[in-house]
Amino acid sequence: MKMNELSLVLVGAGKMGGAMLTGWLDMDLEAKNVTVIDPGQPEDMKALADKCGFSLVSSPEAVTQPDILVIAVKPQMMAKVLPGLTGLVGPKTVVVSVAAGTPIATFQSYFGADTGVARVMPNTPAQVGRGMFAAFASEGVSAEMCEAIAELLSSTGEFTWVGEEALIDAVxxxxxxxPAYVFYMVEALAKAGEALGLAPDAANLMARQTIVGAGELLHQSPLSASTLRENVTSPGGTTAAALAVLMAEEGGLGELLAKATVAARDRSIELSK
Structure with missing residues (x-):
């Protein structure tokens, strides 16, 4: 399906919904084929609708059934929002959810067991066009629609499919x-700099720009992260001394991140029940 022929309804125009919408409007997606449903009617979204030509409404009444229904509301709002959206899901409508912890079965319980659903996990760097999206699609989503979803979500970052829904918890x-782990690394590095005698403002600037710069280098370089690390590390030098601590088999950063991601995955599983 061509992007300029695709009809799309977005439910929720918060930070993530707004970021995705901005990416879509920069594609070949026709603004006249896009409807945004948001009861809050934020002023910035009103201004964007006036500028770009998509429809902004406060409720789903009178909205026609789209090819794709994107649900971008907070998980705790699902029980309140989903009943009002049943009229938007037709036989050919594919539901795309970017809400954490809400399984495909929940959407199919409202919209029908045969409804095609793609469950997506985004992240906040999508707000600056550097997002990471991963998704799993149910059997009701055609190959053509999978291609369309991938193209839509790639507009604000990178995209990949996973082979089973359970892997969304790992994603x-x-x-x-x-991103929160990276932000905390900036905080920790800045505090470590202060402990070494740097002024707080200087330590924060150094930590922040180091992470920003390293991330951009990783983005632009064709080299792997391990190769980039090795390029910074002189044998017997200062970086090697620090990495000996960070890369220790016991208590090192690798072990901590493994424990952290297991904790996050397990909590994701708990929240989806």
Whole structure:
């Protein structure tokens, strides 16, 4: 299906919904074929609708059944929101959810067991076009529609499919929650700099820019992360001394991240029950 022929309804125009919408409008997706449903009617979204030409409504009444229904509301709002969306799901409508912890079975319990559903885990860097999206699609989603979904979600970052729904919990642990790990690394590195005698402002600037710069280098370089690490590390030098601590088999960063991602995955599983 061509992007300019695709009809799409987005439910929820918060940070993630708004980020995805911005990416879609920069594609070949026709703004006139897009409807955004948001009871809050935020002023910035009103201004964007006036500028770009998509429809912004406060409720699903009178909205026609789209090819794709994207649900971008918080998981705790699902029980309140989903009953009002049943009229938007037709025989050919595919439901795309970017809400953490809500399984495909929940959507099919409202919209019908044969409804095609793609469960997506995004992350917050999508707000600056550097997002990571991973998804699993139920049997009711055609290959053509999978291609369309992948193209839509790639508009604000990178995209990949996973082979089973249970792996969405692993995706949550790695990329969904992952930005928080990086932000905490900035905090920890800045505090370590202060402990070495640097002024707080200088330590924070150094830590923040080091992570930002390393991330951009990783983004632009064709080299692997391990090769980039090795390129920074001189044998017997200062970086090697630090990495000996970070890469220790016991108590090192690798072990901590393994424990952290298991904890995040297990909590994701708990929240989906």
């Amino acid at each position: 949550t642990a790695v990329s969904g929650s992952g």
